[in-house]
Amino acid sequence: MSSNTLSKKERLAIPRQSMPEQPPQIRNRNFNEVNLGFDAETAVLEARRCLDCPRPTCIDGCPVIIKIPDFIRLIVQKDFLGAARKIKEDNLLPAVCGRVCPQEEQCEKTCVLHGKYEPVSIGRLERFVADYECQHGQAQVKINPPQNGKKVAIVGSGPAGLACASDLVQWGYEVTVLEALHEFGGVLIYGIPEFRLPKAILKYEIENLQKIGVHFEANFIVGKTMTVDELFEVAGFDAVFLGVGAGLPWFMNIPGENLMGVYSANEFLTRVNLMRAYEFPEADTPIRIGKQVVVVGGGNTAMDAVRTAKRLGAESATIVYRRSEVEMPARIEEVHHAKEEGIIFRTLTNPIEFLSDANGWVKTARCLQMKLGEPGPDGRRRPIPIPGSEFDIPVDLVVMAIGNGSNPLISRTTPDLQCNKWGNITITGQGGRTSKRGVFAGGDIVTGGATVILAMGAGREAARSIDEYLKTGIWETEPESASNHKS
């Protein structure tokens, strides 16, 4: 039963509420969050737009099947803490997902209002209740499920690992998250900038996990500090989840890519986000401040890098992308925000060489104009170079944001772990079971670069599969030769 007492017509009459933002010309000079979030009144108004469909299609669009109409109904009833709890039944990181999920491609795309009307702002509502809980909620209650005595190692503290750890700890497992870097969060801490995802929010979420009993260990590189086999044999874990992400930056292999002033997006963003290079010399890690910056790529990482460069003081910050804006993988909101902040977009443009000044610093990005040809295997129209269209863009900083491959640290030291030709770990069916008994995998290391929510979904699926395996001891997909651990 719903307290949304408005008629359908009245609900349809409420316009989609916009979220307040820092003005573009102010925010492109600071690292504070761009979106400022709904206040309670706006959230309730937006929630009232939900038609509370008997068969809600929005849920179909959600990779972790959040009970969307249920939590929205609680917002209408002004039970904001209840709404947060409702989301957390299915998604433990609502403050993160409310900010970085591509809702326009997921729940909001399948919202019944989409098309004729504007969809309910599900993402903004998720964000609102998560932030409300963070500000008003009591500390997470310590849960004490009966301990089952089984130990699980979660390798990587990014979204896949955090999701997997959260479920397992609540089911009575002793869970330890092993992180290679000195801070927790994976791509959420080193990759996504403060202005999109404030670190305080991530810290809050991780502290919550610590409160409910998840152990976190930093400076631990699986494949180096211990191999996967040693996690079983030496450290005594009963199962291992590999959620190590896609962390090896791709380059284009064109001349001049190793010049000074050319960074991978990973390096550029890690220096700024994780290492706080924007505070240099107060923080020790330096970064080159570019005046004329080119970022190569069209994904969210490219948008993060180019907007970061602008905030660091670039006079011109330009996206160079080989297809047209329609094919850009970045979220529409990110492209929109970037444009508002004065980012220049040079689409259908592809660099072929970087040239340097006398001291070896990058000075010129030599580019080709492209046109779109027939669609490729992924359905996107392929870019084709236009002969003789070379032109130069003056630059003093270039960031390559063309994607990431898989890091070989684990596969090199785990010979019986099957990977595909791109180095992604091969899993069998649902639940992330790998070729190696007791070892599960999920997130970007399996799929290649994807989204936070898909990685979280994979982490939760793996958690169910780990639970099943440790309860039954059955490893159905196991090839006979791969068995060298007792369960």
Added chain:
Amino acid sequence: MYQIIHAEFIAPDIKKFVIAAALIARKAQPGQFVILRVWEKGERIPITIVNGDSEQGTVTLIIQGLGKTTRQINMLNSGDYLHDIVGPLGQATHIENFGLAVCVSGGVGTAEALPIARALKEAGNTVIAIIGTREKALVICETEMRAICDEVIVTTDDGSYGHPGLVTDVLKTIISRERKPDYILAVGPLPMMNAVSEMTRPLAIKTMVSLNSIMVDGTGMCGGCRATVGNKTVFVCVDGPEFDGHQVNFEEIARRQKQFTAQEKIATAIFNSEPQKVLHQCRLSKVIAATSQS
């Protein structure tokens, strides 16, 4: 937080640290390195492991104070704490019985060559070490090298100890002996490693060099350490740090190492004007560690 069990200067601005890091000690092999941070806003810097003692659970590092961070580390003493240390990183040195092996090292590189010389000796090689420094006071690890190697030759630029001149002067004599070396390892400043590689190239003597690039994570994630070896881009942190010296593009590495020279000047100037503040940054770490242990 990782406690410094023992710290002592072994030469001017060169300090030896024994650090409690049992997991790293257990796995450390010659040629590998760690990444460490001194304080909460400290940078991550790679340092070669001199020794890993799995029984004591300690790793030994020898650090020369050059920039802000290394000088800050060298202010720390026994009982102080490092904020972070992670490893062991990189590929271990490939060790086999080559026959006659020569380890050429310059400056603090001798500390890095020491465990490799030991492993080469244990594998059955005849090992010659050539140790070069600017002056007598900066010679390190000589006693340890003499205990391991069949022959140790020290050179100093100013002639204050051993042979006056460069390590390459001595190497030239050694490779002109009738018994040619089968394997050469060079570790130290880039110009030295480059000169050694050029000297051995005409004789086709296998020559490995240990590159020390600028790194952030040290696990292959950032690509900041990339170098060109045999016309291919490699990541020093995961593919190295040792590479075939005859294949390495030294000019490019030399340039890339100078990327942050301007910022280093700023950081050093601040360090020189406020050393107490920098010391306080480390001490704060110590207080935090003490609190978290109680």
